[in-house]
Amino acid sequence: xxxxxxxxxxxxxxxxxxxxxxxxxxxxxxxxxxxxxxxxxxxxxxxxxxxxxxxxxxxxxxxxxxxxxxxxxxxxxxxxxxxxxxxxxxxxxxxxxxxxxxxxxxxxxxxxxxxxxxxxxxxxxxxxxxxxxxxxxxxxxxxxxxxxxxxxxxxxxxxxxxxxxxxxxxxxxxxxxxxxxxxxxxxxxxxxxxxxxxxxxxxxxxx
Numbered sequence: 001x002x003x004x005x006x007x008x009x010x011x012x013x014x015x016x017x018x019x020x021x022x023x024x025x026x027x028x029x030x031x032x033x034x035x036x037x038x039x040x041x042x043x044x045x046x047x048x049x050x051x052x053x054x055x056x057x058x059x060x061x062x063x064x065x066x067x068x069x070x071x072x073x074x075x076x077x078x079x080x081x082x083x084x085x086x087x088x089x090x091x092x093x094x095x096x097x098x099x100x101x102x103x104x105x106x107x108x109x110x111x112x113x114x115x116x117x118x119x120x121x122x123x124x125x126x127x128x129x130x131x132x133x134x135x136x137x138x139x140x141x142x143x144x145x146x147x148x149x150x151x152x153x154x155x156x157x158x159x160x161x162x163x164x165x166x167x168x169x170x171x172x173x174x175x176x177x178x179x180x181x182x183x184x185x186x187x188x189x190x191x192x193x194x195x196x197x198x199x200x201x202x203x204x205x206x207x
Contacts, residue, residue, distance in 0.1 A: 002169070006169075009153065020058070026054045026058070029050065033051075049131050050131055061142075061146075088158040107148060
């Protein structure tokens with residue numbers, strides 16, 4: 001069971017990391033459009049639509065990735081003080097009552113929107129001769145299915161925690177730098193940093 005849970009975690013992680021490249025594409029697109037608009041005086045009518053679709057795709061496809069890392073925002077002022085079993089019970093109830101119905105509705109509605117968009121060859125009407133929208137709307141049900149799969153994994157994790165009294169492991173990814181651990185890895189002490197700081201200050205004073 002743990003192997004299956006971690007496999008779904010890896011899939012969500014891979015999808016999130018793959019679509020994270022949209023950040024680079026979006027940055028380049030915006031930079032080029034600004035340069036083209038103000039330096040070359042050649043704005044592109046389709047650029048704004050494409051920016052919205054890039055950002056929307058990135059936002060939707062990162063949902064399962066963020067859930068797999070337990071990174072969604074929550075009001076944990078009291079939650080963090082609870083025992084793991086209590087946390088898991090609260091999460092399980094919320095997943096069953098709100099998450100699962102909401103994501104299923106997202107998949108169903110997203111499929112309907114995408115199917116209709118493909119059927120009518122829908123294009124953006126914000127600008128004349130706007131870019132096609134049907135690929136973007138297809139992302140909605142795809143992202144919903146991946147998010148639903150990750151949500152089912154989280155429900156299983158809640159059940160395991162309620163039974164065992166502790167949270168099962170999850171796939172690890174990039175974390176914020178822990179300065180103290182970094183110091184231990186490179187064998188640097190606080191005294192060494194203080195000496196280096198004093199040396200720098202002394203060198204700057206000599207100039």
